[in-house]
Structures are given as structure tokens and as C-alpha cells.
Amino acid sequence: MKSAWSKNTFFDNFNTFVNHLGYDKAPVAFGLAMADWTDTDERDKFLFEITGRKVGEPSNVKKS
């Protein structure tokens, strides 16, 4: 395991997905995090496409 958190790694992607989609969607976030994202921009663009919200934008839906 790496000793420091870094961008565009599995855990970074998982964290982004689970916080954007909701905690109850953790299994889906896990699967998406396993995809080979070119960079965080590509990943964030994908999230915007499927949710209509930019990453970091608060959602109206409760997280859990």
C-alpha cells in the first residue's frame, strides 16, 4: 500500500465517486473506481455526464 494519498489512484477515484453518488452507492463507486481513467478530468466529466452535477457540487439528495 502507498504511504500517501495521491490523485487518480483507485482510492482517490473511489472517494470521488462515493461522495458524488452517495454512500449507499458504494458498491457502484467501487466498480467505477476500478476503471482505467486517463486523468481526473476524464473521470469528473463522466460523473457530470451521468449526474448533471459537477464534482464537488452539493447534491439535493441525502448522502446515505
Place this chain on the structure above:
Amino acid sequence: MARGGYRKPNNPAPVSGPGALSRRTDGGAGSKQAMKEIRTGKYGESKAIMEQQQGAPMAGSPAPSPRVATPKITGLFDTTQRPEEPVTAGMPFGPGSNSMKPAFDPNAELVDFKAKYLRSLQDVALLPSAPQSFKRFVSYLESFNQ
């Protein structure tokens, strides 16, 4: 090839006799198949084939299996076949057995996820550089109970 004279009929008889002398000519149901005389151009070959057929008779066609009666299907507007059972039996409300599990449990996947990955996620959450958002999620997962 021999011609003329008495020819012994094949078994079974190729032609049935009249009345009381009648015999089956089809070899009988479920028994061995009737021997067939195959004429070839070569001398003695027909006899050899007949002898082969006598030595190893072929099995008869299988007997037809009896039909199994299918239970009568209850029509939509027929009277109930279970008069003792309430119509709400199996439903999660009303009288009768209601122990039926819901078809889809929305939390089941997350319970499964927690069982599989919580330990690994906890390890990562302990990293000093792990973001607070990740730590919050791991805390949520730790306290998550169906």
C-alpha cells in the same frame, strides 16, 4: 439360388391365416423385430444374413408410455382450492402467513460491501494524507447496520 419347392415362412408369418389360424405378422408389440430377407446378388449371402438375424434379433420398437393425467388448472373465476387460506397469505400485511421476504433488499449490497472491504478501507483511512471525506465515509460504513 434355389427355386421352387416348399419355402418355410419367416418368423413371424408373412401372411396371417384365417380365423383361429390367424397370427400376428408384425412380430408383436415390444418384442423383437421381424427378420427381413435381403436379397443380394452374391451366392449364399442372403442365407448368411438370415442366420445373422436369427443369432442377434433386433429389439422391437419401444412400447408407448402411458399418458400421465395433468392436474386440473384452477381458472381465474373458479372457487378457491384453499378455502382455509386467507387471500393475503404471503403478503407482508393482513391475515395469513406473511413471512415472505421482500424481493429486493436495497441494503443487501452495502452489507455485502462492508463485509468484504471495510478492513481495507479502514487501513487506508488511517493514512495521514487521506481526505476527510474518505474518513467520513469509512466512519459511516463502520456504523452502518442494515
